[in-house]
Amino acid sequence: MDSGERGRLVRILLVEDNPGDVRLTREALREGRVRNHLFSVGDGVEAMAFLRGGGKHKNAPRPDLILLDLNLPKKDGREVLAEVKANEHLRRIPVVVLTTSKSEEDIVRSYDLHANCYITKPVDLEKFIAVVKKVDDFWFEVVKLPPE
Amino acid sequence: MKIRTKLRMIGVISVFTAIGMGVILYAIRIEILDRSKKNALLDDIVIGIMDLRALTYDYLLHPEERSRQQWYMKHASLSNLFGRFDHLAAENREAANAILRNHNHLETLFSQLMENAGARSPVGKTSRDLLAGQMLTRSQAMISDAFRSIRRNRGALIAWQETYSKVFFSVAVLSVSLLAGVSFLLGRQIIRSLSKLQAGTDRIAGGDLDFRLIARERNEIGDLSRAFDRMAERLKALRDALRKNMAELESSNKDLEQFAYVASHDLQEPLRMVASYVKLLERRYKGKLDKDADEFIAFAVDGAERMQKMIDDLLTFSRVGTRGRTFGPTDAGAAMEQALENLQLFVKEKGASVTRDPLPVVLADGSQMVQLFQNLIGNAVKFHGNRPPCVHVSANKRDGEWVFSVRDNGIGIEPEYGDRIFRVFQRLHDRETYPGTGIGLAICRKIAERHGGRIWVESKAGEGSTFRFTIPTV
Structure with a gap:
């Protein structure tokens, strides 16, 4: 399997509070073409700790892509998005908003906060797997990412 | 005196x-x-x-x-x-x-x-x-x-x-x-008192039930004025009670709608988990376990899918009341054409012909009018008999309202089911022959009622049905 141009496994940070969805995303990525390493955190506070390398995430690597749910405990996805995009060390990491919300307000708000793309989670499993595979494929096969 | x-x-x-x-x-x-x-x-x-x-x-x-x-x-x-x-x-x-x-x-x-x-x-x-x-x-x-x-x-x-x-x-x-x-x-005394009474009646008629005459005259007009005040008092009490009941009813109605919406919305999430993992099981293990396991999983997948569809429909149903838009002048003809376009593939597949008379402009929620026509025409095509489906839409003005008719040549409905079909999840046929959750006509009824109209069916089994709904004229 291809692991991109980096010569290592691509690193994806999944910010998602529902373990069921975490596992589903993991399973879907496993069926994808790109070999990856999926890190997952359950709330916004932990997500920022992971990205800043603080606390128990002292040795956490810098992810190549963030999959971000909007509705999270403690600190929600919109705040995480705003903080990432306001941080000069983190802002180049592509953020893919992956949520069940279809509301126009969430979509506009996310792009205003410089989300790199917004995806509504399909309800159907087949479609969900297809979408995750496409994300994986697009960001690691099609897109040229910035150097580390 | x-x-x-x-x-x-x-x-x-x-x-x-x-x-x-x-x-x-x-x-x-x-x-x-x-x-x-x-x-x-x-x-x-x-x-x-x-x-x-x-x-x-x-x-x-x-x-x-x-x-x-x-x-x-x-x-x-x-x-x-x-x-x-x-x-x-x-x-x-x-x-x-x-x-x-x-x-x-x-x-x-x-x-x-x-x-x-x-x-x-x-x-x-x-x-x-x-x-x-x-x-x-x-x-x-x-x-x-x-x-x-x-x-x-x-x-x-x-x-x-x-x-x-x-x-x-x-x-x-x-x-x-x-x-x-x-x-x-x-005369002056009588006319003065009568003018006061007249003014009071106007105030009451105008809805000001707090108005009182408080007459001091010790004559018949004084008696009449005091009777008038008592009447206003009673009216006010009745109106207040009515208002309170109305408010309670409205609030409980809203609660119910909200409940239906929240329930169906929040049920979606756990149900998505059930459906996704059952399907994942099917995807990974179909043919790898025994035949019984395959069958059990298949039933679970079917049940989950149907439940997802029903909850989705329930959400659509509750949205008619909670997420409706304000009424505006709506061209019923255009709404019907839009509905027909949405049904294009289905109509083509069934070889149906759908025609219409000129339709009026009504005061309505445009997208709900489209949904109303779409559900009725969709049903008219779906429940066809041996003949190719033929659907005709028309409208007549009658007693301050437009009566819209959607006539088909399908299988028709026994008269005793005429009311039942407009209730939520009521079906008259098996799912294999005529798929669907049975919410379409309930949505139609809710839309018609939200517009101040009614909906009913006139039919003879085997000879087709005519669904009629009314929208008040502007």
Whole structure:
């Protein structure tokens, strides 16, 4: 399997509070073409700790892509998005908003906060797997990412 | 004081006044009549005296039996007049007595005259002339006295007539002004109170149920005003109770809608987990476990999928009430075309022909009108019989509303199910032949009712159905 141009496994940070969805995303990525390493955190506070390398995430690597749910405990996805995009060390990491919300307000708000793309989670499993595979494929096969 | 009492008092006073005035006027009238009669009698007496005087001359010229008899007859009739005159002449006794004395004296003189009637001697002639002269003088005195009486009597008559006119005029003026004054005062009081009542009624009719007249009048209008206030009080209590009930009903209705929405929305998430993992099981392990496992998983997947569809439909249903847009002028024809476009593939697949008459512009939620047509036309095509489906949409104006009709040539519906089909998740057929959750017509009903209309079906099994719904005209 291809692991991109980096010569290592691509690193994806999944910010998602529902373990069921975490596992589903993991399973879907496993069926994808790109070999990856999926890190997952359950709330916004932990997500920022992971990205800043603080606390128990002292040795956490810098992810190549963030999959971000909007509705999270403690600190929600919109705040995480705003903080990432306001941080000069983190802002180049592509953020893919992956949520069940279809509301126009969430979509506009996310792009205003410089989300790199917004995806509504399909309800159907087949479609969900297809979408995750496409994300994986697009960001690691099609897109040229910035150097580390 | 009660208006009725006032009116009664006015009536009684009027009657007594009228009677009193009538009596006075009648008395004056009697006096006037009496005077007139007296005058007429005095006139007759004057004429009688003159006649008697003429007969005296006649006798002097022709001293014979005929003229003598005429004189006596006249004298007797004059005596008769004096007899009647007597009781009328009380106030002028002196003149009357003088006349009467002269009258009696005339008879004496006439009998003396008769004795000298045929006298040829100069003495006799002289004595006759003397007698005639005396008689003439007496007659003249009588006429003078009578005229004096007439004059005096006429003066009294005119005075009484004047009194009569004055009294009559005064009574008339007094009555009219009194009546006018009382009517004016009473009328003003009644009209003032009525105007207040009228204004109060207008206020109440305008919805201001806090308005009270608070009347102090101790009459019928006061009673009416107090009854009015009691009515307003009762109305207000009823309205407040009604408002409270309405608010409670509205709130509970809203709660129910909200509940349906929240329940179906929040159920989606765990259900997505169930469905996803059951499908993941199927994807990974189909054919790898035993046949039973495959079958069990297949049922679980089917159940989860159906439940997802139902919850999705329930959400759509609850959104009709909770997420509806405000009404605007909507071209029903355009809405129907949009619905047809959404159904394009399905209609083509079934080989259906869908036609329509010109449809009106109505005040509605445009997207809900599309949904309404889409569900009805979709059903009309779906429930087709052996013939290729034929659907026709039309509209008629009737009693302040538009009646839309969607007619098909499909399998039709038994009349006893006419109501059931508009309820949530009610199906009449098995899922294999006619798929669907059974919410489409419930959504249609909810949309029609939200627009202030109704929906119903007219059908005969095997001969097609006509679904009709109404939208009030603008």
